[in-house]
Amino acid sequence: MIKRKIKFEFSAGLRWTHWLRALSVFVLTVTGFYLAYVFVAPATSDEPVLFLNAKFRLWHEIAGFLLVSVTLFKTYLFLVDSVSIKERIAFMDFVNPKIWFQQIRYYLFLGEHPKLRGVYNPIQFIAYVGLYVMMFVICITGLVLYVHNFHDGLGGLLYDYMRSLEVLMGGLAMVREIHHISMWGILIFVPLHIYMTIFNSIMGREGSIDSIISGYKFEKPEH
Numbered sequence: 001m002i003k004r005k006i007k008f009e010f011s012a013g014l015r016w017t018h019w020l021r022a023l024s025v026f027v028l029t030v031t032g033f034y035l036a037y038v039f040v041a042p043a044t045s046d047e048p049v050l051f052l053n054a055k056f057r058l059w060h061e062i063a064g065f066l067l068v069s070v071t072l073f074k075t076y077l078f079l080v081d082s083v084s085i086k087e088r089i090a091f092m093d094f095v096n097p098k099i100w101f102q103q104i105r106y107y108l109f110l111g112e113h114p115k116l117r118g119v120y121n122p123i124q125f126i127a128y129v130g131l132y133v134m135m136f137v138i139c140i141t142g143l144v145l146y147v148h149n150f151h152d153g154l155g156g157l158l159y160d161y162m163r164s165l166e167v168l169m170g171g172l173a174m175v176r177e178i179h180h181i182s183m184w185g186i187l188i189f190v191p192l193h194i195y196m197t198i199f200n201s202i203m204g205r206e207g208s209i210d211s212i213i214s215g216y217k218f219e220k221p222e223h
């Protein structure tokens, strides 16, 4: 049996933001589908007590603000947190063509996993950059839609800025379109991400899925 070294991989901040993001994306997808296509409606009543659409929108907006907060916090961690230096260093592997070549060979079962300097391989790195672009786009378009629902409080504060962005994006109908397109981008990312984590966990045998829960990986010792 190979003895493995325990290695601290993901800080509590990274793990919490990961799972809160997963939760908010799940709630946003279910409620977002409802807002786009009302797939369930209560039995009609002449009392003004139903408001199912408003309730779905409320949960969409609660999860939406959770996603906005988590995205901002995670971006802050990526840029300045000392533990996240392992994420920033992954950029050096990303710009190294040799690592790209070795990584593709590994995924095609043709070679060993490259020795990485950071926590992400180049393919992971570009996928996560793409995910963050989509996250920012969906959060900003979500906020533009939001200021049309609530004109007081935060809605009032953001109103003028969001209306300017709305014009830049080509109007409210386009904002909605972009919100939908980024949703599909995220929905394509999720199964690929799950497939890749299972692949890496099985092939690498280093507990890479465990690390996003416990924070620790189990590395094979160097020969």
Ligand code: HEM
Residues within 6 Å of the ligand: 024, 025, 028, 029, 031, 032, 033, 035, 036, 037, 057, 060, 061, 063, 064, 065, 067, 068, 138, 139, 141, 142, 143, 145, 146, 147, 149, 176, 179, 180, 183, 186
């Ligand atoms: C993964 C993230 C998200 C997904 C999958 C998602 C999905 C959707 C979908 C499918 C719609 C329906 C659009 C339509 O056909 O009219 C929608 C509407 C909306 N979304 Fe999102 N969304 C996400 C994030 C956000 C965020 C971060 C916010 C804001 C903080 C937000 C705020 C809104 C608002 C205000 C509406 C309009 C609700 C209405 O009809 O009044 N969304 N979203």
